[in-house]
Amino acid sequence: MRTGDSGLTGLASRAGRWLGVAVVLNGAAAAMLVLQLIVLARIVADLAFQSHGFGAEAGRAGWLAALLAGRALLVWLADMAAATAGMKVATALRADVLAHLLRVGPLGMAGLGAGEAVTTLTDGIDALEPYVAHYLPRAAMMAVMPLMILACVAGLDGWSFAILACTGPLIPLFMALVGYRAQAIMDRQWTQLLLLGSSFLDFLQGMTTLRLFGHARQAAAAVACMADDYRRTTLSVMRVAFLTSAALEFFASLSIALVAVVFGARLLAGHADFRTAFLVLLLAPEYFMPLRAFSASYHARQNATVAMRRVAALLALPEAPAAVAPAEPLRGAVAAIACADLSAGYDAGGAPVLEHASCQFLRDELTVVVGESGAGKTTLMRLLLGLLAPSAGRVVALDEGGQAVAGPWRDRIGWVPQRPCLPFGTVADILRLGAPDADLARLRAAAAQADALAFIEALPQGFDTPVGERGARLSGGQARRLALTRALVRDPAILILDEPTADLDPESEKRVAEAIRHAVPGRIVIVTTHRQAVIAQADRLFSVAGGALRPLSISERAAA
Numbered sequence: 227m228r229t230g231d232s233g234l235t236g237l238a239s240r241a242g243r244w245l246g247v248a249v250v251l252n253g254a255a256a257a258m259l260v261l262q263l264i265v266l267a268r269i270v271a272d273l274a275f276q277s278h279g280f281g282a283e284a285g286r287a288g289w290l291a292a293l294l295a296g297r298a299l300l301v302w303l304a305d306m307a308a309a310t311a312g313m314k315v316a317t318a319l320r321a322d323v324l325a326h327l328l329r330v331g332p333l334g335m336a337g338l339g340a341g342e343a344v345t346t347l348t349d350g351i352d353a354l355e356p357y358v359a360h361y362l363p364r365a366a367m368m369a370v371m372p373l374m375i376l377a378c379v380a381g382l383d384g385w386s387f388a389i390l391a392c393t394g395p396l397i398p399l400f401m402a403l404v405g406y407r408a409q410a411i412m413d414r415q416w417t418q419l420l421l422l423g424s425s426f427l428d429f430l431q432g433m434t435t436l437r438l439f440g441h442a443r444q445a446a447a448a449v450a451c452m453a454d455d456y457r458r459t460t461l462s463v464m465r466v467a468f469l470t471s472a473a474l475e476f477f478a479s480l481s482i483a484l485v486a487v488v489f490g491a492r493l494l495a496g497h498a499d500f501r502t503a504f505l506v507l508l509l510a511p512e513y514f515m516p517l518r519a520f521s522a523s524y525h526a527r528q529n530a531t532v533a534m535r536r537v538a539a540l541l542a543l544p545e546a547p548a549a550v551a552p553a554e555p556l557r558g559a560v561a562a563i564a565c566a567d568l569s570a571g572y573d574a575g576g577a578p579v580l581e582h583a584s585c586q587f588l589r590d591e592l593t594v595v596v597g598e599s600g601a602g603k604t605t606l607m608r609l610l611l612g613l614l615a616p617s618a619g620r621v622v623a624l625d626e627g628g629q630a631v632a633g634p635w636r637d638r639i640g641w642v643p644q645r646p647c648l649p650f651g652t653v654a655d656i657l658r659l660g661a662p663d664a665d666l667a668r669l670r671a672a673a674a675q676a677d678a679l680a681f682i683e684a685l686p687q688g689f690d691t692p693v694g695e696r697g698a699r700l701s702g703g704q705a706r707r708l709a710l711t712r713a714l715v716r717d718p719a720i721l722i723l724d725e726p727t728a729d730l731d732p733e734s735e736k737r738v739a740e741a742i743r744h745a746v747p748g749r750i751v752i753v754t755t756h757r758q759a760v761i762a763q764a765d766r767l768f769s770v771a772g773g774a775l776r777p778l779s780i781s782e783r784a785a786a
């Protein structure tokens with residue numbers, strides 16, 4: 227997806243069929259309007275100047291009513307089609323961006339502000355709907371209807387044609403000039419909205435800390451100040467919108483008045499007939515009508531341009547390497563994972579976090595990786611998970627015979643991060659995140675293995691108990707055991723846990739460590755930790771220090 231207007235052009239082609247239907251229906255409605263005005267002018271002229279009675283005009287009045295009803299129906303259908311096009315484009319784009327962000331992964335999204343992705347996915351994509359549903363059909367009508375009316379007027383009166391043909395193009399020209407200025411204000415408005423969204427989210431998340439440090443008032447004042455800036459910019463946007471409308475109305479009224487004055491003078495001099503004059507005066511306001519409608523939705527295009535830039539920025543985030551999954555199915559069971567001469571870091575050209583690391587993680591073993599804070603343990607886990615691409619070397623899954631396993635072996639990984647995210651929902655919902663089809667028996671078996679069954683059953687509604695975001699109703703140890711259960715429900719061949727006992731009291735730590743031990747048979751289990759309770763369970767130990775990965779003997783265990 228490209229940025230700016232090209233991105234918007236892409237949107238128009240996405241809207242496709244429904245937008246086409248809307249434009250065709252609007253075109254038909256415009257043709258009906260012209261016919262309607264011709265019939266009306268004829269009726270009025272005949273009643274006024276041909277001394278026809280109302281009865282004589284009944285047939286034409288019937289036509290007029292039919293045209294009115296037909297046009298109303300066409301306009302309604304066109305609006306429905308345009309709204310459907312807008313909805314479909316927004317839904318499809320939202321799904322595309324979400325799918326892309328899933329492929330980008332948490333590491334690629336780390337540089338985004340807290341609320342940026344959320345604001346773009348909600349308000350940003352919402353801003354594209356009016357662009358497709360209103361702006362595009364009206365832009366099409368702006369090309370069709372004035373030309374249709376101009377052709378009609380050209381056949382009726384040369385002077386009126388000249389006036390309309392000269393004044394009409396002034397309006398889009400003026401609007402483009404005003405729009406150029408409005409774009410800068412809208413860019414500022416969007417940046418302020420992002421800042422406001424992110425700051426408000428940060429404020430809510432850090433409320434406890436801010437209160438404890440006595441900074442809650444200052445933080446609230448800062449958010450209020452940002453909200454006020456946003457309000458001011460919104461008012462500037464509206465000012466520009468009103469200015470555009472006022473200019474449009476001025477030019478349109480001037481042009482219609484000119485047509486009326488020129489016709490009036492010729493009528494008085496007897497150089498024009500009433501029916502033609504009346505019809506041209508009926509047609510003249512309709513000539514400007516699409517411009518008015520277009521102007522009313524012009525800000526939709528500017529909103530959409532700004533929003534599309536944000537969407538394009540999200541779509542431009544590079545995908546995590548594992549996201550490009552091998553096409554073929556997994557063949558063979560994974561018996562080991564080998565890291566061969568692995569180097570990796572975060573900044574291109576910067577010092578690598580890991581250099582020439584080689585090791586093997588074996589099935590039926592609990593391998594523990596230790597190292598000081600910042601040494602690179604999480605980085606090693608990210609390489610195993612495929613969230614980070616190595617700058618050199620590779621990670622391969624091996625079968626019993628030591629041959630590389632083809633296919634998407636990373637699908638068989640169960641992952642418990644340092645700070646497990648437990649989204650809103652019941653305990654069962656959270657556990658089924660990676661295995662939507664898992665029945666209650668499977669959930670119970672996994673919970674028993676992770677030593678979580680007793681506390682889950684003690685909750686007021688057991689597996690159906692709702693727990694808040696990040697497990698608000700759970701203790702730290704319970705949340706971690708729940709995260710371990712969630713990983714086990716998938717019955718992973720490889721289980722990776724990053725600091726699974728951090729912040730836990732000795733009793734909870736012991737229980738989680740034992741639960742991990744129970745999960746080892748039949749699996750490759752890899753754990754990073756600083757804690758002795760887990761180190762004591764290890765079959766194999768590695769230490770990360772100074773970018774190097776080296777095995778530790780069991781006698782070095784106590785010092786680890």
Ligand SMILES: Nc1ncnc2c1ncn2[C@@H]1O[C@H](COP(=O)(O)OP(=O)(O)OP(=O)(O)O)[C@@H](O)[C@H]1O
Binds near residue numbers: 597598600602604
């Ligand atoms: N997303 C990132 N972008 C840039 N640098 C990073 C990123 N994540 C980690 N680092 C850097 O890489 C180095 C290793 O970090 P890593 O998280 O792997 O250490 P760790 O051993 O897991 O530490 P801890 O025990 O504190 O979790 C650190 O210097 C850290 O600043």
